Amino acid sequence: MSEQKNRQIRLARRPKGMPDESCFEMTEEAIPRLREKEVLVRTLYLSVDPYMRGRMNEGKSYVPPFPLGEVIVGGVVGEVVDSRHPDFAKGDLVVGQLGWQDYSVAPGKHLTKIDPDLAPITTALGILGMPGLTAYFGMVDIGKPKSGETVVVSGAAGAVGSAAGQIAKLHGCRVVGIAGSEEKIRYITEELGFDAAINYKTVPDIRKALSQACPKGVDIYFDNVGGDITDAVLTKINYQARIVLCGQIALYNLEKPDVGPRNFTRLLINSAMMKGFIVSDYADRFPEGMKRLTEWVSQGKLKYRETIIEGLENTPRAFLGLFRGENIGKQLVKVADPQV
Amino acid sequence: MSEQKNRQIRLARRPKGMPDESCFEMTEEAIPRLREKEVLVRTLYLSVDPYMRGRMNEGKSYVPPFPLGEVIVGGVVGEVVDSRHPDFAKGDLVVGQLGWQDYSVAPGKHLTKIDPDLAPITTALGILGMPGLTAYFGMVDIGKPKSGETVVVSGAAGAVGSAAGQIAKLHGCRVVGIAGSEEKIRYITEELGFDAAINYKTVPDIRKALSQACPKGVDIYFDNVGGDITDAVLTKINYQARIVLCGQIALYNLEKPDVGPRNFTRLLINSAMMKGFIVSDYADRFPEGMKRLTEWVSQGKLKYRETIIEGLENTPRAFLGLFRGENIGKQLVKVADPQV
Incomplete structure (x- = not known):
C-alpha cells in the first residue's frame, strides 16, 4: 500500500476576488503508515461546497481558514482499504471530513459508516449529508x-x-x-x-x-x-x-x-x-434530521439531483463552477469506483 | 364644558428629512360632546417618542401614517373630566393613545386606569408604560x-x-x-x-x-x-x-x-x-411585563429619569429634541396639573 502514490490538491495561494485554478496545485506523496486507531480511506466521491470559498481567505469565516500549502479538506465518501481501528474493516464505506486526495488517513472517530443498501452512497454528501x-x-x-x-x-x-x-x-x-x-x-x-x-x-x-x-x-x-x-x-x-x-x-x-x-x-x-x-x-440533533x-427520500417525497464531474484533477474546476451556477443539485467529483 | 376651547396640534405637512416646527400647526376647536361609552380626558402629560417620526411619512412604518391635517396621536396620561362609560368616573387617572391636545374624547375601552399611589403617574408613559x-x-x-x-x-x-x-x-x-x-x-x-x-x-x-x-x-x-x-x-x-x-x-x-x-x-x-x-x-404578555x-422599580432595582418640558405648545420642540439627543430618559410634555 505504502508504495502507491497519493495525489493531493493543495491551496497554492489565497484568491483575491474570484478564485481560479492557479489557487490550487496538485502534488504527490507516499501514503502514510497507519498508527493505532487510524483508518486508511480511498476516496470515491468528493464534495465541493460554496462555504469552502470562505476557508480560502485568511480571516476566520464559519471555520478556520485552510492553511496555505496544505491539502484542501472537505466532505468525502470513501472505502476503507486498511484499518487499525476495531470499528472499521476493509471494504467498509465511510463518510467524513477528509482531503482532496486519493487516500486519506483519519482517526476512526472522525469517520461515519454508511450503508449502501439504504441509499446511493453519494447521498451521504448531499441530501442525506x-x-x-x-x-x-x-x-x-x-x-x-x-x-x-x-x-x-x-x-x-x-x-x-x-x-x-x-x-x-x-x-x-x-x-x-x-x-x-x-x-x-x-x-x-x-x-x-x-x-x-x-x-x-x-x-x-x-x-x-x-x-x-x-x-x-x-x-x-x-x-x-x-x-x-x-x-x-x-x-x-x-x-x-x-x-x-x-x-x-x-x-x-x-x-x-x-x-x-x-x-x-x-x-x-x-x-x-x-x-x-x-x-x-x-450537531446534537443530526439523528432527528x-x-x-x-x-x-425513501417515500419519494424529497427528490434530489447530483451533478458529477469525474477525476480528482477536475476538483478545482468543479468547485469554481459553483460560483458560475454550473451545477443543478449537489456538485460532486467522482474520484474512483469501489474496489473491494 | 363644551364652551371651553381645545387646543390641538396637527400634522401640517409631511417632512422631507429632518422635520421642523413648520410640520405642525396649532388649532383650536370646541370640545366635542360625549356619546355613549365615551370618556372625556384632560391631558396632563404627553409622550413624544422616536417611532412617531415614521408615522409622519406617507408610507406605512410600524403603524399607519398620521393623516395630514389631523391631530397627532400619541401616549397621554390624563384625568377623566366627564364620562358616559360605567367604568370611568370624574377624577380617574388614565393612560391611552390620545391626541396632542388639551382634551381628548375616547371610547372607555381604549383607556387604562392608573393608580397614582403605586408610582408617579408619569411612569405610565415611561418605565411602567x-x-x-x-x-x-x-x-x-x-x-x-x-x-x-x-x-x-x-x-x-x-x-x-x-x-x-x-x-x-x-x-x-x-x-x-x-x-x-x-x-x-x-x-x-x-x-x-x-x-x-x-x-x-x-x-x-x-x-x-x-x-x-x-x-x-x-x-x-x-x-x-x-x-x-x-x-x-x-x-x-x-x-x-x-x-x-x-x-x-x-x-x-x-x-x-x-x-x-x-x-x-x-x-x-x-x-x-x-x-x-x-x-x-x-400585547398578550403585558401583564407579565x-x-x-x-x-x-419598587425595589429600587430599576431606575428611570424623565425630561419634562412644560406647555402643550412646546410639544413639537420636545419631539424634535429627541433627534438631537436632548433628552435623558423619557421625554415628556407637561400640559396641565390634575384639578379634580
Whole structure:
C-alpha cells in the first residue's frame, strides 16, 4: 500500500476576488503508515461546497481558514482499504471530513459508516449529508414553516435550496424559487413541485416578479445568495417574517466589502427575524434530521439531483463552477469506483 | 364644558428629512360632546417618542401614517373630566393613545386606569408604560440575557435603552452603553450601574473602544440607533449573538435610503440572530411585563429619569429634541396639573 502514490490538491495561494485554478496545485506523496486507531480511506466521491470559498481567505469565516500549502479538506465518501481501528474493516464505506486526495488517513472517530443498501452512497454528501441537514434545520428550526405561508428560496436549484424548498412544500407552504437558468427553473417547478420560479438572470424586474409570484407577501425567505436578490425579497416580507441566512454566494468573491441598502429597517418595521447558522450548530440533533430526511427520500417525497464531474484533477474546476451556477443539485467529483 | 376651547396640534405637512416646527400647526376647536361609552380626558402629560417620526411619512412604518391635517396621536396620561362609560368616573387617572391636545374624547375601552399611589403617574408613559415594556420584551424575549454575557445598548441613556441595559444587569450581564454626551455617560455608569460607556460623538475610534469595553466580544446588541454605530458593534459579535432591533433613530430623518455595509455576512458566519419588534407584538404578555417592571422599580432595582418640558405648545420642540439627543430618559410634555 505504502508504495502507491497519493495525489493531493493543495491551496497554492489565497484568491483575491474570484478564485481560479492557479489557487490550487496538485502534488504527490507516499501514503502514510497507519498508527493505532487510524483508518486508511480511498476516496470515491468528493464534495465541493460554496462555504469552502470562505476557508480560502485568511480571516476566520464559519471555520478556520485552510492553511496555505496544505491539502484542501472537505466532505468525502470513501472505502476503507486498511484499518487499525476495531470499528472499521476493509471494504467498509465511510463518510467524513477528509482531503482532496486519493487516500486519506483519519482517526476512526472522525469517520461515519454508511450503508449502501439504504441509499446511493453519494447521498451521504448531499441530501442525506451536510446539505440535506442544512436545508432541514434551516427551514424547520429557523424558518418554522406553517401551512399556507409563502416561502421564497434563493439558489433554489442547488443542493441546499432544492431540499429547503421541498421541505417547505411538505409543510403545506406556497414555495417560490429563484435560480439562474431556464433548466433550473424547469427542474424546480416540473420535477420538484415548486409553485413558481423566477429566473433572476432574465426577468426584467425581480420585484414585480416577486409580487406576482407571492401575492400574499413573503413569510419565510431561505437565503443562499445575498446581494441584490436579497434586497428585492426583503421589500416583500410580511409581519413576523423569518429570514434564514444560509449562504451569501453572490458575495463570496467580492473584492470590496458588500455595500448596499442596510435593510435592517425592513426587519424592524415588520417585526421580522433573520438568523444565520451553520449546520454544526445542530450537531446534537443530526439523528432527528437524518431520520426525517431518510424517510422523505425513501417515500419519494424529497427528490434530489447530483451533478458529477469525474477525476480528482477536475476538483478545482468543479468547485469554481459553483460560483458560475454550473451545477443543478449537489456538485460532486467522482474520484474512483469501489474496489473491494 | 363644551364652551371651553381645545387646543390641538396637527400634522401640517409631511417632512422631507429632518422635520421642523413648520410640520405642525396649532388649532383650536370646541370640545366635542360625549356619546355613549365615551370618556372625556384632560391631558396632563404627553409622550413624544422616536417611532412617531415614521408615522409622519406617507408610507406605512410600524403603524399607519398620521393623516395630514389631523391631530397627532400619541401616549397621554390624563384625568377623566366627564364620562358616559360605567367604568370611568370624574377624577380617574388614565393612560391611552390620545391626541396632542388639551382634551381628548375616547371610547372607555381604549383607556387604562392608573393608580397614582403605586408610582408617579408619569411612569405610565415611561418605565411602567410603552418604553419600559419595549425594553423588557426586547431584552428578555429576544436578547435572552445569560449571566456573564456581554450586552451593548445603543441609545443607552434614552427611555428604552436605559431600561434595557438595567434589565440586562439584573440578569448578571456585563453591560456597555453607547450615548452621545458626557452627561449621559455619567448617568448610565454612575446612576444606573452600566459597566462601561462610550461617547460616540467624542471617541476617536468606536471599534477600538468597543474592543476595550467588550474584551469577551458582544453576545447581545440592543439597537436603538442603526447606521455607523451598528456597523461597528456588528464587527464584535460572538457566536450565537442576538441583535435586538428596537429602533434606528439615526436613520429616521435620512432623505435618501440608508446605504452601507449590508452586514448580513456578519450574522451568517456567527450564527447570529437579528429580530425587529414593536411592543404590541407582546400585547398578550403585558401583564407579565408590568408585574416584573413594577417589582423592579419598587425595589429600587430599576431606575428611570424623565425630561419634562412644560406647555402643550412646546410639544413639537420636545419631539424634535429627541433627534438631537436632548433628552435623558423619557421625554415628556407637561400640559396641565390634575384639578379634580
